[in-house]
Amino acid sequence: MENLVERMQAGDRRALARLMTLAENESPEVPRIFAALRRAPGRAHRLGVTGPPGAGKSTLVGRLIEALRAAGETVGVLAVDPSSPLSGGALLGDRLRMPVLDDPGVFVRSMASRGTPGGLARHSLDLADLLDAFGRDWILIETVGTGQGELEILNEADTTLVVLHPGTGDTVQALKAGLFEVGDLFAVNKADQIGADSLKAELEWAFRLREDRAAPPVRMTSARENRGVGELLVEVRRIRAAREADGQLGAQRQARLARRLRREVELEFADRLAGDPDWTGLLENLARRVMDLEIDRYAARAELIRRLGKTKGATEA
Ligand SMILES: Nc1nc2c(ncn2[C@@H]2O[C@H](COP(=O)(O)OP(=O)(O)O)[C@@H](O)[C@H]2O)c(=O)[nH]1
Ligand SMILES: [Mg+2]
Secondary structure, X not given: OHHHHHHHXXXXXXXXXXXXXXXXXXXXXXXXXXXXXXXXXXXXXXXXXXXXXXXXXXXXXXXXXXXXXXXXXXXXXXXXXXXXXXXXXXXXXXXXXXXXXXXXXXXXXXXXXXXXXXXXXXXXXXXXXXXXXXXXXXXXXXXXXXOHHHXXXXXXXXXXXXXXXXXXXXXXXXXXXXXXXXXXEXXXXXXXXXXXXXXXXXXXXXXHOOOOOOOOOEEEOEOOOOEOHHHHHHHHHHHHHHHHHOOHHHHHHHHHHHHHHHHHHHHHHHHHHHXXXXXXXXXXXXXXXXXXXXXXXXXXXXXXXXHHOOOHHHHOO
């Protein structure tokens, strides 16, 4: 395993792919992998790319890869597709010119969500960390912005790009899905189609109504025709540079790390309790005593919390 980590750090793509598979399968080796990587976490800027299905995220990611490579920067891509476990490499591959995928400066990994939001986030974050340790300049994380579970992975993004396209009710949908909250910048894609101008105006109008934060930039792109992508990237680089310059990034990453640790431990506890017959027995017993008017619900809860401190999960490390 250490050997695998060393090979990955030396630039061996197959070693990286193997490590990612171990992480995806929640192999017992995973803690050792990350222990070995402790001193070399990577230096990538993580760009989350989200938006409704069909907005052109994958196509745009392809274009961004081309632009970044043209500038000599290396790229890792994590494409999280909750709907199709079969899309695999085709998710990006069918829209990218082959030289991009043969390029050693590009590493693309697709993953399916398996319908478990918490699990999705856990794996994807480990995979992003592995890509980072591989030594990329950029990590692009494509995820469908339809639900909380999918958006959770954006917790790990340094900068988030929301991709929208002209179509009925897109602004409203985006609002409902919480995309306005997560976006550091917005791309109105399919600028070659009718309605792109009014969507851009609509977004800017909506942003102006908000007083709690500065309006995020909105750029028009046509990923298909490769227009506006350079300008979009300029904006992404501007955000990256600003955050790196004022030291926000370190504090932001530490806060994210704390949130992630808490979530991981919460999930771990929930899993352990769900599988613990003693705990289930205790719950049922206390529920019965509340029903029998022997104790009240708050007393039962206090007892559960007291016992929680004594469970195996709390003392094991
Ligand atoms: N007209 C037009 N179509 C686009 C553009 N970008 C992507 N598409 C098309 O929109 C469809 C969905 O694109 P895709 O990148 O898979 O969207 P995703 O689901 O957001 O990843 C595909 O048929 C693309 O060829 C664009 O700028 N203009
Ligand atoms: Mg896609």
